Amino acid sequence: DAKTTQPPSMDCAEGRAANLPCNHSTISGNEYVYWYRQIHSQGPQYIIHGLKNNETNEMASLIITEDRKSSTLILPHATLRDTAVYYCIATYNNNDMRFGAGTRLTVKP
Amino acid sequence: NAGVTQTPKFQVLKTGQSMTLQCAQDMNHEYMSWYRQDPGMGLRLIHYSVGAGITDQGEVPNGYNVSRSTTEDFPLRLLSAAPSQTSVYFCASTPGGYEQYFGPGTRLTVT
Numbered sequence: 187d188a189k190t191t192q193p194p195s196m197d198c199a200e201g202r203a204a205n206l207p208c209n210h211s212t213i214s215g216n217e218y219v220y221w222y223r224q225i226h227s228q229g230p231q232y233i234i235h236g237l238k239n240n241e242t243n244e245m246a247s248l249i250i251t252e253d254r255k256s257s258t259l260i261l262p263h264a265t266l267r268d269t270a271v272y273y274c275i276a277t278y279n280n281n282d283m284r285f286g287a288g289t290r291l292t293v294k295p
Numbered sequence: 296n297a298g299v300t301q302t303p304k305f306q307v308l309k310t311g312q313s314m315t316l317q318c319a320q321d322m323n324h325e326y327m328s329w330y331r332q333d334p335g336m337g338l339r340l341i342h343y344s345v346g347a348g349i350t351d352q353g354e355v356p357n358g359y360n361v362s363r364s365t366t367e368d369f370p371l372r373l374l375s376a377a378p379s380q381t382s383v384y385f386c387a388s389t390p391g392g393y394e395q396y397f398g399p400g401t402r403l404t405v406t
Contacts, residue, residue, distance in 0.1 A: 229299075230387075232395060281343050282340055
């Protein structure tokens, strides 16, 4: 798995977009970028994944740079319930996820 | 569907005791995994299984055994508990696609 680097914490105002960066400069061609989040001490929740193209689903958007060395997870209208730790993972093996420390996002009213 | 279930939710063991953490899923997923999460840290993979009868080691397998006799169940056995195994344990399953489904976790304390 490629090593990923994320800021340890970020704040966001409720209703604004939350942009969470991730650096994965050593990513290889067959490695996907996955994002999960963990609310309180619950089990992690899948958000989105991508390989090369930008992706969007009902939860978030994933923007991957053209050289694939970094990506940004976008929560378009953050709510208080989006307060969580967000994990960025780069891997070719979905069954062997290596979670780092993640980014603790705090959404403030 | 109940999804991924784990029992017990909480457990306290004495050093040297053994126990089994249970994990079950009712989604007919082939792939199942066990992770541990220490305070303030991300999850680390202990063991995983790609189907009944097939298991493999993850990042931190020492002190743990697994078996997969059915598609539904993937128990994790602690052979001789140590304080270093105090952690929160998560089980996950996936149909082989991209999304892993995690259970609610078991909080284990070894004294």
